[in-house]
Amino acid sequence: MPFDTGTGAGGSFSARREITGFSNPTVKYLRSLREKKHRKREGKFLAEGLRLLTDARECGHIPQMLVMAAKRDPHPLLSQLEQAVADAGGEIIETSADILTKITGKDNPQAVVGMFAEFDTSLAALERDRGDIWLVAQALRDPGNLGTMLRTCDAVGAGGLILIDDCADPFSVEAVRASMGAVFTQQIGQATWDDFSAWLRADHGGRAGQLVAASLRDAVDYRGAPYCAPCFIMVGNESRGLPAEYEDACDLRVTMPMKGRADSLNAAVAGAVLAYEVLASLD
Amino acid sequence: MPFDTGTGAGGSFSARREITGFSNPTVKYLRSLREKKHRKREGKFLAEGLRLLTDARECGHIPQMLVMAAKRDPHPLLSQLEQAVADAGGEIIETSADILTKITGKDNPQAVVGMFAEFDTSLAALERDRGDIWLVAQALRDPGNLGTMLRTCDAVGAGGLILIDDCADPFSVEAVRASMGAVFTQQIGQATWDDFSAWLRADHGGRAGQLVAASLRDAVDYRGAPYCAPCFIMVGNESRGLPAEYEDACDLRVTMPMKGRADSLNAAVAGAVLAYEVLASLD
Structure with missing residues (x-):
C-alpha cells in the first residue's frame, strides 16, 4: 500500500x-x-x-x-x-x-x-490468578451474548471469558460492540471441552478451580451455595443448554428460581446473576 | 382474500x-x-x-x-x-x-x-397486583434487550414490563424472539414518564409502589437494600442511562459493584441482577 x-x-x-x-x-x-x-x-x-x-x-x-x-x-x-x-x-x-x-x-x-x-486465546496464555471469577461459555452462538458476558466479566472483576466448543467469534463486530471495551480488559480463552477440563484440573501450583453450572437437577439454591475461588461459572448453548456430561463434571450445580413458564434465562443474564452472587459470596 | x-x-x-x-x-x-x-x-x-x-x-x-x-x-x-x-x-x-x-x-x-x-399496552390495562416485581425500561433502544427483560420478568414471576418514553418496539420480531414467549405471559405497558409517575403514585387501594433504580450517586448497596412490593425496577437507556430527574424520583437508589473499567452493565443484565436480588429479598 x-x-x-x-x-x-x-x-x-x-x-x-x-x-x-x-x-x-x-x-x-x-x-x-x-x-x-x-x-x-x-x-x-x-x-x-x-x-x-x-x-x-x-x-x-x-x-x-x-x-x-x-x-x-x-x-x-x-x-x-x-x-x-x-x-x-x-x-x-x-x-x-x-x-x-x-x-x-x-x-x-x-x-x-x-x-x-487478534489476541492469543490459548489456555496456556491465561493468567489463572487474575481474578476469582471466570465465565465459561459453552457453544454460545450469539456474539451479542459473548460481548455482554465480557462486559459482565469486567464489572465483577473477573479474570476473563473462556469459550468452549463451537462458540460465536468474540472478535466479531457485534461481540466487540456489546463488550463495551471489555474485549480489551478481559482475557479470552478458546478450547475444546477436553482441553479445558485438563487445564482446569491440572495442578497450577495454587488453588484448585471450582466449576459451577446452573442446572435443574441435583442442584442447590444458587444463593448461599458454597462457592470458592477461582470459580468458573459455565453457561451453555442458548437452545440446548449444557450437555449432561459437562454438568456431571461440575463441582457444584446450582439452581435459580424460575417462577414463570420458562425454564431458563438468557445465557448472558444467567451468567451475570450467578457472577454477582459468587462475587458477593467470595467478598 | x-x-x-x-x-x-x-x-x-x-x-x-x-x-x-x-x-x-x-x-x-x-x-x-x-x-x-x-x-x-x-x-x-x-x-x-x-x-x-x-x-x-x-x-x-x-x-x-x-x-x-x-x-x-x-x-x-x-x-x-x-x-x-x-x-x-x-x-x-x-x-x-x-x-x-x-x-x-x-x-x-x-x-x-x-x-x-397487538395487545392493549395502556397503563389502565395493567393489573398491578399481578406480581411483586415489575421491570421498567426507559428509552431502551435495543429490541433484544426488551425481549430479554420480558424473559427475566417471566423467570422472577413479575407482573410485567413497563416501557417509558421512546423505547424499541416490544412487538418487533427481535423482541418477541428474545422474549422466548414471555411477550405472551407478561403484561406490557407503554407510557410517558409523567403518565407513569402519576399512575405509580396514584392510590390503587393497596400497597404503594416502590420505584428503584441502579445509580452511582447517593445510593445504597443493592444487596440487603430495603426493597418492598410492588417493586418497580427501572433501567435506563443503553448509552445515556436514566435522566437525573428520574433518578431523583426514585424511592430507592441502589448501586452494584463495578470492579473493572466500565461503570455500567448491559441494561437487561442490570435489570436481571436487581430483579433476582429483589426476589430473594421479598421471599
Missing part, C-alpha cells in the same frame, strides 16, 4: 493518508474483516468508537490501523490515540462518513475505527 | 389455503409486519416457533393467522394449535420453507409463524 507521511494531530510524524474511494483496497480489506473467515485468515479484527479505543489504549492495545472521519470534532483523547498509533508505527487513515459506514456496516458509525491483531 | 375451506389437522373445518408465490399479497403483508410503521398501522405482530406459539395458546393468545411449512413433521402441539386457530375463526396457510424465510427474514425459520393482534 502507498504511504503518505504527514503530521499527526499529536504533532509527530506518522503514516497517514486519505481515502476517498469506496473501491479502495484498504476499504475492501477492512470491510472483509466483518466476516469471520477473513478475520481468522488475517488474524485481525475491528473495534469502533473513541471511548472503546481509549479503553484499549489504556490497556496496552494499540490499533495497527486507525480510520477516522476526515470531518470530525477535535478531541484530546483522539489526539492521544493518534499519537499512540504513530508511536507504534501504525497507519492513520482519514476518510468520509459514508466509507466508515461501509466499513462498519452501521448507519451511524462512530467517527473512528481501529484494526487490531 | 380468497379462502379454500379444508379439513384441519385437528379434524375441524377451518379457513385453510396454500400459498406458493413469493409475490402473493398475504406474503407481502406478513413480511411488512417486520417494520414498526406497518405493525403500528395494522396493530398486528408476528411470532415464530411451535414452542412459543404453544406458550401463547396456553396463555389465551390465539394467532389470527397461522403460517406453516407445507412439508413439516407432524406434532401433537401443532395439531392443537391448528385446532385453536380454527375454533377462533382464524386462517391457516401452508407455504414453502423459502416463503417462510422471506416472511421472517431468518435463514432457518421455524416451521410455523403466527400473526397476532
Whole structure:
C-alpha cells in the first residue's frame, strides 16, 4: 500500500493518508474483516468508537490501523490515540462518513475505527490468578451474548471469558460492540471441552478451580451455595443448554428460581446473576 | 382474500389455503409486519416457533393467522394449535420453507409463524397486583434487550414490563424472539414518564409502589437494600442511562459493584441482577 507521511494531530510524524474511494483496497480489506473467515485468515479484527479505543489504549492495545472521519470534532483523547498509533508505527487513515459506514456496516458509525491483531486465546496464555471469577461459555452462538458476558466479566472483576466448543467469534463486530471495551480488559480463552477440563484440573501450583453450572437437577439454591475461588461459572448453548456430561463434571450445580413458564434465562443474564452472587459470596 | 375451506389437522373445518408465490399479497403483508410503521398501522405482530406459539395458546393468545411449512413433521402441539386457530375463526396457510424465510427474514425459520393482534399496552390495562416485581425500561433502544427483560420478568414471576418514553418496539420480531414467549405471559405497558409517575403514585387501594433504580450517586448497596412490593425496577437507556430527574424520583437508589473499567452493565443484565436480588429479598 502507498504511504503518505504527514503530521499527526499529536504533532509527530506518522503514516497517514486519505481515502476517498469506496473501491479502495484498504476499504475492501477492512470491510472483509466483518466476516469471520477473513478475520481468522488475517488474524485481525475491528473495534469502533473513541471511548472503546481509549479503553484499549489504556490497556496496552494499540490499533495497527486507525480510520477516522476526515470531518470530525477535535478531541484530546483522539489526539492521544493518534499519537499512540504513530508511536507504534501504525497507519492513520482519514476518510468520509459514508466509507466508515461501509466499513462498519452501521448507519451511524462512530467517527473512528481501529484494526487490531487478534489476541492469543490459548489456555496456556491465561493468567489463572487474575481474578476469582471466570465465565465459561459453552457453544454460545450469539456474539451479542459473548460481548455482554465480557462486559459482565469486567464489572465483577473477573479474570476473563473462556469459550468452549463451537462458540460465536468474540472478535466479531457485534461481540466487540456489546463488550463495551471489555474485549480489551478481559482475557479470552478458546478450547475444546477436553482441553479445558485438563487445564482446569491440572495442578497450577495454587488453588484448585471450582466449576459451577446452573442446572435443574441435583442442584442447590444458587444463593448461599458454597462457592470458592477461582470459580468458573459455565453457561451453555442458548437452545440446548449444557450437555449432561459437562454438568456431571461440575463441582457444584446450582439452581435459580424460575417462577414463570420458562425454564431458563438468557445465557448472558444467567451468567451475570450467578457472577454477582459468587462475587458477593467470595467478598 | 380468497379462502379454500379444508379439513384441519385437528379434524375441524377451518379457513385453510396454500400459498406458493413469493409475490402473493398475504406474503407481502406478513413480511411488512417486520417494520414498526406497518405493525403500528395494522396493530398486528408476528411470532415464530411451535414452542412459543404453544406458550401463547396456553396463555389465551390465539394467532389470527397461522403460517406453516407445507412439508413439516407432524406434532401433537401443532395439531392443537391448528385446532385453536380454527375454533377462533382464524386462517391457516401452508407455504414453502423459502416463503417462510422471506416472511421472517431468518435463514432457518421455524416451521410455523403466527400473526397476532397487538395487545392493549395502556397503563389502565395493567393489573398491578399481578406480581411483586415489575421491570421498567426507559428509552431502551435495543429490541433484544426488551425481549430479554420480558424473559427475566417471566423467570422472577413479575407482573410485567413497563416501557417509558421512546423505547424499541416490544412487538418487533427481535423482541418477541428474545422474549422466548414471555411477550405472551407478561403484561406490557407503554407510557410517558409523567403518565407513569402519576399512575405509580396514584392510590390503587393497596400497597404503594416502590420505584428503584441502579445509580452511582447517593445510593445504597443493592444487596440487603430495603426493597418492598410492588417493586418497580427501572433501567435506563443503553448509552445515556436514566435522566437525573428520574433518578431523583426514585424511592430507592441502589448501586452494584463495578470492579473493572466500565461503570455500567448491559441494561437487561442490570435489570436481571436487581430483579433476582429483589426476589430473594421479598421471599
